[in-house]
Amino acid sequence: MKKAVLQEKYNVQGNELVELGTVQAAQALLGWSIISTVDGVRCSGTIVETEAYCQYGDEASHSRCGETERNRSMFLDAGHWYVYRSYGVHWCLNFVTADSGIGEAVLIRSIAPLEGLDTIIVRRKLTNQSARGALNGPGKVCQALGISKNLDGESAFHRAGCQLWIEPPPPHLNASESKVIRATPRIGITRSSDLPWRFLLEH
DNA sequence: ACTAAGATTACCT
DNA sequence: GGTAATCTTAGTA
Numbered sequence: 680m681k682k683a684v685l686q687e688k689y690n691v692q693g694n695e696l697v698e699l700g701t702v703q704a705a706q707a708l709l710g711w712s713i714i715s716t717v718d719g720v721r722c723s724g725t726i727v728e729t730e731a732y733c734q735y736g737d738e739a740s741h742s743r744c745g746e747t748e749r750n751r752s753m754f755l756d757a758g759h760w761y762v763y764r765s766y767g768v769h770w771c772l773n774f775v776t777a778d779s780g781i782g783e784a785v786l787i788r789s790i791a792p793l794e795g796l797d798t799i800i801v802r803r804k805l806t807n808q809s810a811r812g813a814l815n816g817p818g819k820v821c822q823a824l825g826i827s828k829n830l831d832g833e834s835a836f837h838r839a840g841c842q843l844w845i846e847p848p849p850p851h852l853n854a855s856e857s858k859v860i861r862a863t864p865r866i867g868i869t870r871s872s873d874l875p876w877r878f879l880l881e882h
Numbered sequence: 883a884c885t886a887a888g889a890t891t892a893c894c895t
Numbered sequence: 896g897g898t899a900a901t902c903t904t905a906g907t908a
Contacts, residue, residue, distance in 0.1 A: 868888085
C-alpha cells in the first residue's frame with residue numbers, strides 16, 4: 680500500500696485502520712525470538728515487551744516530522760530494523776512495520792533470555808551471575824545483544840551473513856488464545872501519552 | 883547559531 | 896528521588 684492510499688483510508692475511515700497494522704504487529708511480536716550472532720556468539724531471547732509507533736495521530740513517533748538522516752530506516756518497508764541513539768547514550772531497536780515511505784515501527788523494550796546468557800552478562804557488565812533485570816529496557820536489550828548503528832536498516836529476517844533476526848514462537852504459543860497480553864500507555868514519552876500502545880506478555 | 887527536549891540507564895543520597 | 900552522561904532534532908533568532 681502506498682502512502683497516498685493509506686492517507687485516503689485515514690481520511691475516509693478514521694485512524695483505526697492505519698493504526699491496526701503496527702499496533703497489531705506490536706502484539707503479534709510478543710513471544711517471537713530475537714537471535715544475535717554479533718561477535719560470532721549466539722545470543723537470543725523471547726520478546727516480552729513492545730511499543731507501537733505510528734505515522735498518523737501519534738505525536739510521540741520519530742516519524743511525526745518526516746524523514747531525517749536519523750530516522751531514515753523507519754521509512755523502509757516492513758521487516759527491517761530501525762536502530763537509533765537514545766539520549767545520546769543508548770541504542771534502541773525497532774522492527775519496521777509499514778510499507779516504504781510510511782514510517783511506523785515497533786520498539787523492542789524487553790526480552791527474556793534464551794541463549795548466550797554468559798555473553799549477555801559480560802556485555803551488560805553485571806557483576807553477579809543473575810540475569811534479573813538484565814534485559815528489561817530497550818537500551819539494555821541492545822547492549823546485551825551487541826546491537827549498534829551498524830545493524831540499522833538491515834533485514835530482520837534470516838539471510839546469509841545476517842547478524843540479527845527474528846524467529847516465530849512455537850505454534851502452541853503463537854495461538855492468540857493462549858497468549859495473555861496486557862496493554863498500557865507507553866513509557867518515557869510526553870506527547871500522545873494516552874495511547875495504550877505498550878504491550879506486555881504475561882505468563 | 884543557540885537552546886531545549888528526548889521512545890534511557892546507572893549511580894548517588 | 897535526583898542527576899549526569901551525551902547525540903540528534905526542532906524550534907527560535
